[in-house]
Amino acid sequence: MSYELWKEALSLFAGGVNSPVRALVRPSPFFTAKGEGPFLITEDGKKIIDYVLGYGPLILGHSPERVKQKIKEQVDKGWLYGTPSRIEVELAKKIINHIPSAQKVRFVNSGTEATMNAIRLARGFTGRTKILKFNGNYHGAHDYALIEAGSAVSEYGITISKGVPEEVVRTVTVCEYNDLECVERRLKSENIAAVILEPVMGNYGVIPPEDGFLRGVKELTSTYGSLLIFDEVITGFRLDIGGAQSLFKVVPDLTTLGKIIGGGLPIGAITGKREIMESITPAGSVFNAGTFNANPLSMTAGIATIEELENKNPYTEINRAAEVLADEIDQMIKTEHVTHRIGSMFQFFLGVKDVKNASDAKITNRALYLKIHEMLLKEGVFIPPSQLETIFTSTSHNDEVINITIDKFKKVLGELA
Numbered sequence: 088m089s090y091e092l093w094k095e096a097l098s099l100f101a102g103g104v105n106s107p108v109r110a111l112v113r114p115s116p117f118f119t120a121k122g123e124g125p126f127l128i129t130e131d132g133k134k135i136i137d138y139v140l141g142y143g144p145l146i147l148g149h150s151p152e153r154v155k156q157k158i159k160e161q162v163d164k165g166w167l168y169g170t171p172s173r174i175e176v177e178l179a180k181k182i183i184n185h186i187p188s189a190q191k192v193r194f195v196n197s198g199t200e201a202t203m204n205a206i207r208l209a210r211g212f213t214g215r216t217k218i219l220k221f222n223g224n225y226h227g228a229h230d231y232a233l234i235e236a237g238s239a240v241s242e243y244g245i246t247i248s249k250g251v252p253e254e255v256v257r258t259v260t261v262c263e264y265n266d267l268e269c270v271e272r273r274l275k276s277e278n279i280a281a282v283i284l285e286p287v288m289g290n291y292g293v294i295p296p297e298d299g300f301l302r303g304v305k306e307l308t309s310t311y312g313s314l315l316i317f318d319e320v321i322t323g324f325r326l327d328i329g330g331a332q333s334l335f336k337v338v339p340d341l342t343t344l345g346k347i348i349g350g351g352l353p354i355g356a357i358t359g360k361r362e363i364m365e366s367i368t369p370a371g372s373v374f375n376a377g378t379f380n381a382n383p384l385s386m387t388a389g390i391a392t393i394e395e396l397e398n399k400n401p402y403t404e405i406n407r408a409a410e411v412l413a414d415e416i417d418q419m420i421k422t423e424h425v426t427h428r429i430g431s432m433f434q435f436f437l438g439v440k441d442v443k444n445a446s447d448a449k450i451t452n453r454a455l456y457l458k459i460h461e462m463l464l465k466e467g468v469f470i471p472p473s474q475l476e477t478i479f480t481s482t483s484h485n486d487e488v489i490n491i492t493i494d495k496f497k498k499v500l501g502e503l504a
């Protein structure tokens with residue numbers, strides 16, 4: 088049973104979990120025994136409609152048949168070679184085919200590794216040290232990313248993680264999202280190696296770029312000789328098969344990917360312009376290595392997932408599911424709020440009128456959001472346990488599932504009114 092497992096987990100893991108956001112589930116985390124389509128089946132035998140979807144990777148829902156089959160076939164062929172394999176070539180070709188900035192690829196094992204290595208690559212390539220990031224953007228859990236970051240970092244009230252050396256903090260400068268003037272000021276006055284950003288913020292709720300913001304940053308980085316890194320760990324293959332850069336038609340120098348490209352298995356990738364990527368070892372001298380880089384199971388699940396996206400082009404369908412649900416919720420909430428949706432990503436912000444950056448989002452009524460999360464979970468609907476995370480839809484969220492969810496929201500919001 089979940090509660091007994093939770094009590095045991097508290098004695099085994101710091102805070103009872105292996106990633107802090109998971110501890111925020113109210114009244115206490117449920118333990119999952121199985122994932123099936125749009126559902127999580129808990130250790131208590133409860134079937135829950137899932138809008139967290141592993142925090143983004145599961146664009147086809149849980150355990151999609153063809154991906155499962157391909158993973159099983161790969162298991163029969165072995166799951167770690169320590170040599171190159173045909174499947175990493177196949178997945179890299181798919182990424183290069185779809186992501187406009189991608190000319191070469193290095194596979195790693197998480198989004199964290201991807202952004203950490205992209206930052207090192209930008210520093211090595213430009214010979215500069217400083218990085219510009221945005222308040223509330225989350226780029227994983229390494230030292231250079233844990234400064235004014237979104238997601239669980241902010242949810243737990245951490246501005247700069249303890250343990251990050253002061254010397255590291257001094258190499259990172261921060262602007263508010265959508266503030267082009269700040270970007271220009273910093274690029275002019277500081278010798279910046281790279282600007283890294285989420286092209287759509289998905290770790291402080293969902294906050295889209297304002298018109299011209301991404302293009303403006305792109306122009307400024309080329310004017311001042313800095314590199315532009317799009318962190319598309321969430322948005323890659325979700326907002327469009329070519330990621331946010333295809334949708335907004337702004338091509339960065341480097342792109343980091345993760346989540347969907349591994350079909351739900353651990354993965355990360357750094358990709359970008361050939362001449363920059365050639366600086367990575369062994370072609371160049373910016374070091375990267377990994378025992379599990381290009382792991383055969385992750386490669387296989389990634390290929391199978393992208394093939395499904397190529398063959399079925401489900402973007403209209405998953406975006407529509409998110410649109411119907413987001414619009415209904417937006418109309419149901421009678422107090423002051425803002426709902427942001429882009430494609431199959433959305434979130435509602437309570438108690439605020441206008442959210443264009445993390446500072447605006449910081450003052451939302453997080454306690455009320457958490458209450459809604461808790462009440463919905465009792466009704467069998469799982470939205471993220473933090474206002475700062477994103478609600479996702481998948482191909483498995485059909486009309487029936489969406490309608491049930493709308494009814495559950497009606498009930499919960501009605502009770503709260």
Ligand SMILES: Cc1ncc(COP(=O)(O)O)c(C=O)c1O
Pocket residue numbers: 196197198199200202225226227228285289290318319320321345346354
């Ligand atoms: C935009 C973004 N970048 C990087 C990461 C880090 O990825 P991972 O959790 O796979 O290390 C995440 C999520 O965790 C993310 O949302």
Ligand SMILES: N[C@H](C=O)CCC(=O)O
Pocket residue numbers: 106107108109142143225238239290321476
């Ligand atoms: N917001 C994070 C990634 O997108 C959530 C995943 C985690 O921290 O476990």
